[in-house]
Amino acid sequence: MTKRKDDVCEVFCINEGKVASARASMKPDGTVFRLAAVFKVLGDPTRTRIISALLQEELCVCDLACLAGISPSAVSHQLRVLRNMNLVKYRKEGRIAYYSLDDDHIASILTAGLKHVEE
Amino acid sequence: MTKRKDDVCEVFCINEGKVASARASMKPDGTVFRLAAVFKVLGDPTRTRIISALLQEELCVCDLACLAGISPSAVSHQLRVLRNMNLVKYRKEGRIAYYSLDDDHIASILTAGLKHVEE
DNA sequence: CTTACATATGAATACATGTTCATATATAAT
DNA sequence: ATTATATATGAACATGTATTCATATGTAAG
Numbered sequence: 001m002t003k004r005k006d007d008v009c010e011v012f013c014i015n016e017g018k019v020a021s022a023r024a025s026m027k028p029d030g031t032v033f034r035l036a037a038v039f040k041v042l043g044d045p046t047r048t049r050i051i052s053a054l055l056q057e058e059l060c061v062c063d064l065a066c067l068a069g070i071s072p073s074a075v076s077h078q079l080r081v082l083r084n085m086n087l088v089k090y091r092k093e094g095r096i097a098y099y100s101l102d103d104d105h106i107a108s109i110l111t112a113g114l115k116h117v118e119e
Numbered sequence: 120m121t122k123r124k125d126d127v128c129e130v131f132c133i134n135e136g137k138v139a140s141a142r143a144s145m146k147p148d149g150t151v152f153r154l155a156a157v158f159k160v161l162g163d164p165t166r167t168r169i170i171s172a173l174l175q176e177e178l179c180v181c182d183l184a185c186l187a188g189i190s191p192s193a194v195s196h197q198l199r200v201l202r203n204m205n206l207v208k209y210r211k212e213g214r215i216a217y218y219s220l221d222d223d224h225i226a227s228i229l230t231a232g233l234k235h236v237e238e
Numbered sequence: 239c240t241t242a243c244a245t246a247t248g249a250a251t252a253c254a255t256g257t258t259c260a261t262a263t264a265t266a267a268t
Numbered sequence: 269a270t271t272a273t274a275t276a277t278g279a280a281c282a283t284g285t286a287t288t289c290a291t292a293t294g295t296a297a298g
Contacts, residue, residue: 013185014215014274015178022172023186027233034236035229036167043159044286049151053141059134061245066132067142074287076246081286086235095244095295096133105235110154112231114146116205116224117153133244163256180275193257195276200256214265214274 041085042109046070047078050099054088055107058100160204161228165189166197169218173207174226177219 013019026032042048046068053059053067061079065072079099082088087106090099101107132138145151161167165187172178172186180198184191198218201207206225209218220226 014181018176018178019182019185022175022178022182025175026168026171026186031233031236032168032171033164035171035232036162036164038162038232038236039158039167040162043155043157043162045152045155046286048155048158049145052145052151052154056141056144057137059137059141062133063138063141066138067145070286071288072245073247073289076244077286080246092245092295097245103235105231108231109228109235112224112227113154113157114150116222116228117150117157165256181273189256190258191275192259192277195274196256199276211265211275216275 038085038087038109041081041087042113044078046074047082050075050078050082051087051101051106051110054099054101055110058091058098060096060098064099157204157206157228160200160206161232163197165193166201169194169197169201170206170220170225170229173218173220174229177210177217179215179217181215183218 027035042051049068050064053064059067061072061075064079065075068075079088079090083090086102088099089102090097092098146154161170168187169183172183178186180191180194183198184194187194198207198209202209205221207218208221209216211217
């Protein structure tokens with residue numbers, strides 16, 4: 001196998017035209033990367049469960065820990081990940097932090113995913 | 120910290136009522152798990168790019184390798200992952216395998232995700 | 239001012255995962 | 269038949285990641 005690592009595209013594409021047009025109509029790399037990042041964050045069972053629970057109503061860390069069946073510490077770690085991706089937001093009431101979905105798109109993504117999963 | 124690992128839920132929930140109702144309205148564990156699995160599969164930049172390219176038209180392994188900028192071998196591995204999750208299907212034409220999205224839900228999921236990413 | 243509690247966070251460990259490399263299979267061409 | 273090509277696959281390695289544990293922060297209560 002002596003394919004050169006660079007310019008693989010130019011030389012080894014089978015349908016250069018299709019590749020060129022596909023490339024032209026694709027979202028920019030940054031967008032694809034951020035999209036992947038969002039899906040990756042949603043792609044952990046614990047976090048999916050958390051988001052799924054928050055579809056109904058806001059919940060505090062402890063309650064989410066109950067629902068997910070893991071320690072509050074683990075939930076807190078995961079909530080930070082979700083926060084960093086702008087998937088959840090929270091409000092503080094005393095020492096209790098109530099988390100909720102950050103915007104309506106999140107529910108749409110979940111719903112679309114469920115349609116595929118539930119066939 | 121002397122919290123028992125079992126029955127954490129019963130003892131340490133702050134709002135038992137909210138937790139109970141959230142639990143009742145949540146999808147079964149199996150569904151949540153499969154949903155997470157779908158998102159996890161979509162959560163890799165290479166696979167997101169592949170799916171994104173296939174939104175336009177079917178493409179063969181080599182062309183996808185060009186678009187993703189990785190080896191055909193790596194693409195083939197990823198295509199198997201996507202196949203296992205029923206996200207893509209393929210038809211053979213001679214020795215060339217043309218891949219396409221398996222159903223319309225996939226596009227919906229991508230679109231919903233893009234709305235969040237593009238704000 | 240302590241004490242208790244809800245949450246957050248850093249470090250460490252155990253586990254999963256994506257790519258590469260080598261090789262296999264299958265189909266077309268010579 | 270032999271060679272070239274398109275794809276598939278197994279093993280290995282390197283990297284990433286989710287949980288746990290220990291600890292820190294901040295808030296309410298005694």
